[in-house]
Amino acid sequence: MARLMAVLVAALALVGLGVGTASAAAPPAWPLVDSGDTGPEVASAQYLLRAHGAQITADSIFGPQTQAATKAFQTAQGLDADGIVGPLTWAKLVVQVDSGARGDAVTAAQHQLVRHGYALTADGVFGTGTASAVTDFKTKHGLAATSLVDATTWQWLIGGTPTVNGWSLPLPRTALPRSEYDDPHHDYPAIDLPVGTGTRALAVTAGTASLVNDSSCGKGVVVTAAGVRYIYCHLSQQVVAAGAAVTAGQLVGYTGSTGNSTGPHLHFGIKIGSTSHCPQRLLLAIYDGQNPPAPSSLPTSGCSY
Ligand SMILES: [Zn+2]
Structure with missing residues (x-):
């Protein structure tokens, strides 16, 4: 408490x-x-x-x-x-x-x-x-x-929470260079961030946490805010409780390679309803210290191959 x-x-x-x-x-x-x-x-x-x-x-x-x-x-x-x-x-x-x-x-x-x-x-x-x-x-x-x-x-x-205008990168800023935040995903709109096991995964914005445990996402955390779901997959460890309120920049888990994963990385996705949106522009804006675009305005194609 x-x-x-x-x-x-x-x-x-x-x-x-x-x-x-x-x-x-x-x-x-x-x-x-x-x-x-x-x-x-x-x-x-x-x-x-x-x-x-x-x-x-x-x-x-x-x-x-x-x-x-x-x-x-x-x-x-x-x-x-x-x-x-x-x-x-x-x-x-x-x-x-x-x-x-x-x-x-x-x-x-x-x-x-x-x-x-x-x-x-x-x-x-x-x-x-x-x-x-x-x-x-x-x-x-x-x-x-x-x-x-x-x-x-x-x-x-x-x-203090390391945030800019209420937003945080999903990883410590020092974990990856900017160029990793604009890569396309291998099959549907999302992004795979190449970090080793045990890297801190951070809530990108304030919201409510829920947990995922399945063969696809592995150990996952979802932060839901204003109807938008920010999805973290393949964690080695979840460190928030289901239903917990989280703030931007708060530690939600540690990266790993659980679920359907070929090696340690953070899979990060944004979903509104059943629609996946491309997180790249949102992440790049946060990286650059700018207000990110509204998640609903993010493209739903063009960031995967
Ligand atoms: Zn992925």
Whole structure:
């Protein structure tokens, strides 16, 4: 429930942001990062624990060492040592950084900037590329247009959903180049995105999740929004419950090769009723940071062979 609340608060904060405006909105909720979790939130927690002296490896997997380091940090800070990185722990963990800084806290910030679509190397050096990414990110979220990563910036970086105008790519932006989002499909309107097993599959827009388990799609997730079904197939793992509300950019599963598949990839389709629409133009617009065309206006032929 706490996780769901965090998502809802984040969604409300994003709604409050509006399109194309830069008015300061309430920052999104901090995520809860717990034993067994994986991904960039875990990596950032690990780098921040390292910045506070923890001798752990930042491998993006919340294992026993990370949990022990979290408990030790919480004890040292006078917090309840539950081993879960939640709002109180994040607030103590984040370290203010700015141009010229070096070290693990910078790496943590860079991992989040990459998650939000910035092409950076997470090298722990706060150079001009990182500075311009931070300034752009803060501007987009109605914060002062500086390179200072303060507590509020951290909260937007770590809690925020990487979306543009309420849309997200179905994969992390760094997973594939733009040129992969315009390829035709092999038999009917859809797209096959060539990524290895275990890549994060993300909701392209806010909607309601349902699950597919059959010999064709394999383990699949469908996000339904305004009568449009966004279909994800061949997952190795589904990580949303049937009926769950999801927000754009939310993790819905991990890619794989289940069902009728010859190798790991993400099959992504858009259906309205029984009609398949070509997702290519929608995905390219999202990639380019533009409002995508209405799904109903997407072609129903010409993107397959
Ligand atoms: Zn396919």
